[in-house]
Amino acid sequence: MPAFRSEASIGTEVPDRYLVQLCKQFSENVPATYSDTKGRAEFSFGHCTMEASRRYLTLIVEAEDEQSLARMQHLVGLRLERCMWREKPVINWVRSA
Numbered sequence: 001m002p003a004f005r006s007e008a009s010i011g012t013e014v015p016d017r018y019l020v021q022l023c024k025q026f027s028e029n030v031p032a033t034y035s036d037t038k039g040r041a042e043f044s045f046g047h048c049t050m051e052a053s054r055r056y057l058t059l060i061v062e063a064e065d066e067q068s069l070a071r072m073q074h075l076v077g078l079r080l081e082r083c084m085w086r087e088k089p090v091i092n093w094v095r096s097a
Helices: 015-027 066-083
Strands: 004-011 032-034 038-043 046-052 056-063 094-096
Touching (some): 004 066, 015 038, 015 056, 015 066, 056 066
Antiparallel strands (some): 032 038, 038 046, 046 056
16 A cells, blocks of 8 residues: 555546546556546556546545655646646645545
8 A cells, every 4th residue: 555645636617528638648658547537547656546526626646655656746747737738727736644
């Protein structure tokens, strides 16, 4: 079980659309599964779980060490910014236990 975890919730009118786009981008390089409301991408250094609710896309990244967690946050953030370029998302990662 990963020892480090952080979460970000991004407000948007179409969280399900961005979840699918993000998972499709990830699936080009790593194993990724998704539905309209949930997704998961597995990296060698951690994983990202995604959930779309009515107005939010929630991202949870987990990793075994601090450096890998920072790498996950950076990578997921960059990909999300590409998907949501029109909305210019603000991604505030919050560490959780």
